[in-house]
Amino acid sequence: MHAIRQYELGGPEVLRYEEVKDLEPGEGQVRIAVDAIGVHFIDTSLRAGFTSAVHKPLELPMTPGREVAGRIDFVGKGVDESWLGERVVAHLGMASGGYAEQALAAVGSLHEIPQGMSYATAVASIGTGRTTAGILDQAPIRADDIVLITSAAGGIGVLLIQAVNEAGATSVALAGGADKVAIAREQGAAMAVDYRIDGWDEIVRRKLGGNLATLVFDGVGGAPADAAFGLLAPGGRMMQYGWHGEEPTTYDDPDRTVSMMLGPQMMARPGGIRSLEEEALAKAGDGSRVPLVGSQYALSDAAAAHLDLVERRTHGKVVLVPDARL
Template structure:
């Protein structure tokens, strides 16, 4: 089969498209003919060898990256019912990579069957990014009374947050970079959409909201823009943080919280790890029933290096997916 391999940590060009042996399913495993493989921002850090101390250990080289795949079960290992053969499935491979390939193996207990009307790319977006989004949204408990600001609203999780807040009847403020992304966020249903690259974006948000205060910030950007979003919260508001792609986590002091009765939550990590199967099911249900329509940016499997570069340069919208 063909696969993407990494032999040396470094730039995206180190991802090479090669012929490798087919994997063989062991006991309690299935072999999946991959249609779509997810690309995560974490993958770029693992590729560079800079993900030490993060949620996933650096891989042993050479490696086939990727932990999210969707496709059709082609064979089963010992102890697995043959009825799985031919089923369309999606799976998060967990700590063991191998997704950027034409075939991958997974534990049968980890796979989810997907209905025919859900395409492989959307299933991949749900199983990885979607499960994290579902966990954050459960904690946010958004209602129709909320005014919700989503940083990086055109990102893989951002677009799901926008749709969920809209579905709950909340007022949604989406921040995105550039006219194309702001247009897409507006199309998803955000009532207020602002380009965070504009120096006066805070003033634009305030002007559009009028007398209304922000009640919720969902922030995976951190840095200066994350802090500015936090400062827009009204009395009793809450911020849920899940990353810092903008340079570092939002710096918040106890005094910051006391002054306006705010709350701050680190919304990922151990609290989600024990519930991953439930959250995957929730995310897949939201997609299958049409409440979520994931946006994806696709690349051929052979162009995985291009996908990494585009993701690092913030040139993508929604979830980045490789197609075989």
């Protein structure tokens, strides 16, 4: 089979497309013939050497990637053979190994893909959809909220727009560039503004007619997040789930709460992470929160996918597809 291998820390160029030995599942595992692979921004950070309390240093050499969808073609000891041939999606946790034509997963991590759902949508749901469900679990949206969303054309941003609409609230989408603003509008944003335009925050303030945001979802950090915080009303909430710089932006205002939503907070939620995966797949299946798979790349082009994601040239969820499946 073919897989992406990483032997050293560094830029996208360290991702190598190579032929490797076929995988054999161990006890309680299955082998998935992969059709779609999720790419997450954290993948690019780990590749370059990012570590945290949750993310340990990479043990090199390794194959990146933790979100896969495909069909089971081999089962290990102790696994019911009725799994053979099933269409499944799985989050591999910290195990990695997803950027490949085959992946190993524990039976307990599997979800059957709903009938009619594509592999790409399923893999976007198990990763980005799961994260979005966790964000919304910590920051429920009220019908009277004015919700400002940074990175609104990204994988999570698109789902947050849909969630705001589902709640009957007002969405203010911030995106970088006219094409991404158009995507946010297509997803149903009540207002969509290009935050690369000088004075964009004053444009939002004017269009809101004197109102201010009551909830901010921020996945960018830096100057856009600072300006978004300036549009947050007293008593409002700012929920951060990522940033594009070296460090998250920090704030100090007792009248406006700021919370970081990922990591231990999400891992410790009642019901566990699996319940978020189930919710995300159910929402995608019933059409209420459907991931936008906006950027697809061949597995052999994983380095290009990482580069485009870091340079913010992608939109929606970024997905790799094994070359033989294209």
